[in-house]
Amino acid sequence: MRVTRASMSLDDLQNLFQTGIESCTSDNPANRDGPEEASDFERLMGPVLPECLEVRCQVQDSDCRTDSFGTLLRPLSRYEVSAAIKYASACGAAALPSSAQGTILRKLRLRRERCQSGIQGLDFVDHNSLTSLPPQLPPQLPQSSILNLLKSIRTTPYETSFLSRLCGRRLSTDSGLVAVDWETRSPWMELMTDVREHYSYAHPASSQSFEDPLPIRYVSLQPSHLPQVHELLARVFWDGIDVSDLLQSSPERCSVIAMYGKVVIGVALLSSAQETYITYLAVRAGWHNCQIATTMLYHLIMLNPYSDITLHVAANNPAMLLYNRFGFKAEEFVVGFYEDYLDSQSRASMNAFRLRLRR
Incomplete structure (x- = not known):
């Protein structure tokens, strides 16, 4: 025995x-x-x-196991579990146990019930009973007829496409790049998307050309921008504006030009790096309410971090709210400031506020 x-x-x-x-x-x-x-x-x-x-x-x-503090621990025996439950129940009758004591007591009771009923823990799950993933099928190569059909699709060469006229035949890196925006969608961009989709629906049999999305780039003034800049300023302000002399006085600090492809969609200019007076801030029609003016003004301020920036704005111009958000404060009210520039029938106010951003 x-x-x-x-x-x-x-x-x-x-x-x-x-x-x-x-x-x-x-x-x-x-x-x-x-x-x-x-x-x-x-x-x-x-x-x-x-x-x-x-x-x-x-x-x-x-x-036995070792915890994170190096203390050797062992599981409780059945007698120790019963004794701990009995002691905790006796102490709980006199005073309410804490949350930690209540959690430990529930775990001990659960462990004793599992041992008495013969229920095993999660470590003893039969892994063979788990559902396995379906077998992966081997990749199939496309048929030669499909490849021939794909190669037979006729597309417009890039050199003669509308995209080449918009972006230029040769994509060159911009000198004086300030920022790139891939997220903004303007009303003009949405309109062009609708026009292309309408054409594709109306002519399903014709070959369709897909255009890659373009970002809005913020760059410094370049000689190639001058014709479009003068046209934009003439549309927004008045005729005869010429800013070509700005190319000779630090354009990388005094100008921010918003570009979509090769199209100028926004202009923000300072008179000079020494005077830091905002002469023009304009956005092309169809590109409003897209934070373009806000972005140009922000970068123009950041390019001149140690100088006070001043400007004049018409008394009834909504741009006053934009300047106030950046911290511009009114210093002077000038009567008839725009009399020499605006037509007498213009809806813009002849009076102006002089604003300053103190640094």
Whole structure:
């Protein structure tokens, strides 16, 4: 009946106790409840108990883990779990347990119920019962007829397309690039998209050319921009404006030009790097309400961080709100400032405010 380490288990130990007690009680039924029963139990447990305790220590050592602080921890035994639940329940009757104590008590009770019902934890899930992914099909090569159809599609060469006239035949890097905006969508851009979609719906049989989206680029004034800049300023302000002399006085600090492809859609100019007076701020029609003027004014201010910036704005010009958001303050009200520039029938006010942004 000797129990070795290899055969040590609770079932064998229970069978050993049951066999020993039955053999003792069957020999002497009168001593079943007498004091000799304890001596029989001690006699049976005497040779088994040392090895049982040794194996128990080995099992506990194998289950020990080290936490992040280097402390050696081991799982609680069933007796320790029951004792902890009993102690916590007794203490909870006198005072309300804390949230941490309540959480520990619930976990201990759950662990005891699982052990009693034989439910295993998540570590013992049968992975073979999980649904596996469907097998991946090998990639199929396109048929030669499909490739021939794709190659037979006729497209407009870039050199003779509308996109080349808009962007130029040779895409060159802009000198004096300030910023690039890929997110803004203006009413003009939406209109052009609708025109192309309407044409494709009306002529489904004709070949369609797809245009790559273009960003709005903010650059310094270049000689190639002058014709479009003069045209834009004449449309927004008055005829005869010439800013070509600005090319000789630090255009990288005194100008911000908004470009869509090769089209000038916005202008922001200073008189000079020394005076820092905003002479013109204009946006092409169809590109309003897109934060283009705000972006140009922001970069123009950032290009001159150590100088006060001044300007005049008509008294009824909504741009006053834009300048106020950037911190411009009115210093003077000038009567008849625009009398020499505006037509007498113009709706713009002849009076102006002088604004200053102090740095």
